Amino acid sequence: MQEDTRCLKRKVTLGSLDVHPTEKALVVHYEVQAAVLGGGGGPVLGERKEGQKIIRLKSLSPTTDVAALAKKVVEECKLLPASRLPQVEQLLYYLQNRKSSPVEGKVERKEKRQVKPKDLTPFEGLELNEEASITKIDEYVELLYEGIPEKIRASALILQLARNPDNLEELLHNEAALGALARILREDWKQSVDLATIIIYIFFCFSSFSQFHAVVSHHKIGALCMSVLDHELKRHDVWCEELRKKNKACESAPENGSLRRDQDKVLKKYQSLLTKQEELLRVSLYLLLNLAEDTRTELKMRNKNIVGLLVKLLERNDEELLVLVVSFLKKLSIFLENKTDMAEVDTVEKLGRLVPCEHEDLLNLTLRLLFNLSFDSGLKAKMVEVGLLPKLTALLGDENNRAVIMRILYHISMEERFRGMFAYTDCVPQLMQRLYEHGKEDMEVELISLLINLAANKKNAQLMCEGNGLKMLMKRALKTKACLLMKMIRNISQHDGPTKVLFIDFVGDLAAEIQAEEEEDWVLECLGTLANLTIPDLDWELVLKEYNLVPYLKDQLKPGSAEGDLTLEVVIMIGTVSMDHACAVMLAKSGIIPALIELLNAQQEDDEFVCQIVYVFYQMVFHQATRDVIIKETQAPAYLIDLMHDKNAEIRKVCDNTLDIIAEYDEEWGKKIQSEKFRFHNNQWLEMVESRQADEPEPYLYDNERTDLFYSADGIIPADVSVSPDLFNPFQPQNGDSHLTRDVSDVFDQTSSSPGRPATAYGFRPDEQPLYL
Template sequence: MQTEDARYLKRIRVHSLNETTDIAALAQEIVERCKLIHISKLAEVEQLLYYLQTRKETGKRKKSTQGLLDPSPDFLNDSSLLEGEQPSINCIDDYIELLYEDVPSKIKASSLLLRLTRNPDNLEEMIQHDTVLGALTRVLREDWRKSVELSTNIMYVFFCLSTFTQFHPVIAKYKIGALCMSIAEHELARHETWKEDFFKLTFVSGDNNNESAVKEFEKAQKKYLGLVKKQDQLLRVAFYLLLNLAEDARVELKMKNRNIVGVLMRALETRSNLELVILIISFLKKLSIFLENKNEMAKQDIVPKLRPYVACDHEALCNLTQRLLLNLTFDAELRQKMVDNGFLPAVTPIFNNPAHRTISICVLYHLSFDDKTRSMFSYTDCIPKLIKMIVESPEGAIDVELAALCINIATKPKNTEIILQCSNGTLLKQLVKRAFRFKDPLLLKMVRNMTQHGQPVKRKFVEFLGLFAGAVKKGFEEDLLIECLGALGNLNMKDINYEVILNKYQLLPFLQNTLKPGHAEDDLVLEAVVLIGTISTDSNCAAILAQSGIIQTLIELLNVKQEDDELVLQIAYVFYKMIWHEETRRVIISQTQAPAYLIDLMHDRNAEIRRVCDNTLDIIMEHNEDWGKRIKLEKFRWHNSQWIEMVETQQQDDEDDDMYDLPYLRDDDLL
């Protein structure tokens, strides 16, 4: 019975309820002993007890979605060990007494307490008990070297508590985390000893004709495998317990100071148990988000150790490995190690599994940061798969991860050739149409990167000039305009009539407005300048540009954006292209101060800017005598100032050296 007022609430704790309890007899006992429940409510009590009993059965721990299994020891269900005894919360004191006896009794007591702890309903009462956790801690601290089963059972008790964060302070009180670290380190060292002894015995029993030696070897092998199996269970419980405790960043820092990464790396290298490997990689994934832990993993040479699990058949292990790799790929050296160890072709087949597709694409995207690695994509079957995924994507913009990877891949000519060859050369039209249909700026960026390669590739994009230029007339959003202008700027081909494009799609007014300082974002302004440089290769367009006043606008923009090296370089390049045509050359020399700005830029710290300005000024010198004299004078002053400074420095050094070579002078020799 429950009412809204807690004063009228009577709680009845049923400690003896388990799978074998007689529900009818227990309900009868409760009604008889509790005077508040009338005999007429017997059926309702039975129903409530049945609900509690079935809830306990379905409340067992299930497999984690990340593949982390409940680390239950195999010997937990050993009926011979418990002699048929069923644990009861009312007998905790009896179990504690067994913890003070011999090792078999301690194992029995720890098993019984573990069974109680696995039921979440008993945790609160066990925490409130005065001595049970203290007694378990004492036994674990004193006797963990004597029995693997005993250590595993006790650590599993604390693992059950660690699944609930409210019990973490209790675990910290008894310093179980530090003890688990010590046990794990000792067990890994002991495994090395077992392994050495076993291999020595293998060498001794190498003669198959010696039957006694063969039998001795088989016996030792069976013993060795049994010890390793029990040790794997202990390590699973220890690492899982530490993983739960690491939810607190302060506790994780303490683990880092105790070299938890080194312990996990040793375990990863020496253990083959699937569940244990899953747990280790999951723990490493959690730790890898911090720089110090990532650096320690790099020192431990983690990349080759992960190679066997990159494309394994176990889905949970494969997914966890990909996520760990993703965290590690933020480091340039680790990315290069992954490439050197053949991770690029190993990750590609994972695309076929939708469960791993996104994470594997993210890993490849990080690997594509490095320029050399991008070229290696052409030697795998990755590119056709990626393009197929784009074509088969649902309506709307494609996934950001997929688009980002394709954008990087398209920067290499060989990769672009493979893309153009997909679907017998018909794929390019599908990509461009999809980009404009759904107004996908990332897909357009990929197309734009493809247009920057050689003339044979650029010719395949000529048929889309109308789409790129039409985006300006239709007033697309700025991010789309940037990519369209970039694609037009890349198509610097002599046989394209840009005069028709300028007039048909009204590009000139758009360019004039865009170049006005403060009128548009810098990215859009930069692409507009690049496009003007491309258009300037056409002599007919040069005349139009000269009459439009756009040269003066470029000078104003140069004056405002003189700290932006990329923009200054592109403007200087526009002047270089214009200076070849008589119409624009006349305007630049006689009607603007562009040569003066170019003279100033001769001394810029950017080598490319200096080179473009020198080439432009050389052409001006050939066509204008006045500017030619001034340019020669400025160049002479620049070179002469450097020479004078060098000569003066050398003379000063010579004078300093001569001071020590003078003959002895008397005071009366000095004037």
């Protein structure tokens, strides 16, 4: 007998197409017709079933290209024919301009912090075969007054109802049910982990919506969850201690089979308890995280040591639990008090083991938490101490996390003491490679900012210049006119050694940019780079003449002619070129020295300006021609004497060194300088003597030739006072300034401002007698 040949025929018919009521999504309705065909081709049995497909559009934003997105949706969704493209485009345009609903905003916020309630399944294995009904809620409440098994069954049925948001409003008004659940949780949570997990999950469903937070707080569920966390962590410590003892006993007698069986039994029990405990911890933390949206509630949690509990949970291995813990810590870390608590409980050390990890969400959250913590200097140091720097560098190839990693590295690079450590990783080569791959328009701010900081370290600068590194950087910078890129080059140029010599080939290019009609920020960086090139073999006279820079430099010195930063760089540039004798003479003839004195008068409250101008004088007094101009034709020595006792140590140092040279070559000024130094050293003694003279005149101590007591035509005479001649050695440290024995090359490091600058001694002349006040 021949069997009937039968086959199944399936047909999908597209129905309506609409937008999702709350989410950014399209809803595609369709109908599936299934028929069993007999041997003759006729239908033997048929069935119809309606269905719908939700197409979520996470990338839809006000700037999205709607036409391109609609085309992509039609291409990827097999249910939509090409003829539906105009309708899809119209619906996407509607979604793009629709105001976000509160529920949608809630969903977006949850997705942003990557905490997804739908992933929470703490009741796994506790589901019942029966289906809950909202009409039977009173029966479920009655079961809550029975034994533990009945309570678990009743709460599981209520949980089925609570997981549907449409039932929350009705459950909210059933005070008997919520009150009974809260009471059972408060009284019986220690007796059954399953029962506690399910009840907390019910209240978690309410906590997912801000409008229901009041009812959760009313029943003090948050405080109960904090107690649950604390208790469960203590229980875990007890379990671990018991397991440790069993392991130790087994190690001491490895051949004892009984001990081995006891160890296996304890281990299995521990693993079973740990699984249930972590489900309870997850749902408790989810609920607390939702309640923490209110900062007042979050403060109460902090007072109950939420940070300490969370950091202790970082020792666990369950990735889903760790995702939640790190999310919570990241939220807390934006407040200073919580960040301080995290620093006290070694959070960074425990986060270090999570970098890197295979769980993408966990890695992303951990890096974002580290970024929040990296704003603190002490925690940055801790990150370096625990070895995070090479780990972060190794992750720079991760496209999803590169931006946040570079921000963390940028924060670390802000500390000068850590910049040198980057040279022992492959960070610099990776960053340079990425820099070459991007143009000016798409250059990442984090990338160039990090490179600018790293270039301030000599070892890193050498790595950047390896091969044709500097040549490629200069070519790129001059082509794109990128100020940040030139700032990086400027930082490279400040280091002495082989890197500075490489800039000789680009001096002409930089000088040409200064005279060009470019924006001031660009000129500032080019000028600053040139000013750093203190290269002995560089012919600055040729550069100044060929590019006619002297008039430009002189014009920029006029007060108000340019921004302060540009004028300051011009002064530094003049100090650099003044090391060359021919350049110093050229500048002196051009009238730059009076312009500098005028600028010094105008900027006398700015320590950086004063320090750099005095350094120019220091460079110029080394050359005979410019020294004569400074000493005989300007008031510069008088200004220097006035600044000799400035509060800023760097200014005092450069002034003293400059005045020492002037005193060596000009006898008359040498006497004035010596007398001022002597007066300063003996100021207290003179004040005491003058005070005694005013109160009780003693002619035998003070005659009409008072000044001869200290001065004569031949210089200073000790007279009746015993003074060491070393005090007046012009090349010895004065005013107790031991720092004068150091080299003056670090005067550029002084950037702080010192208030209360003494007034400039206008009109002071060498032929006048010193004035004692």
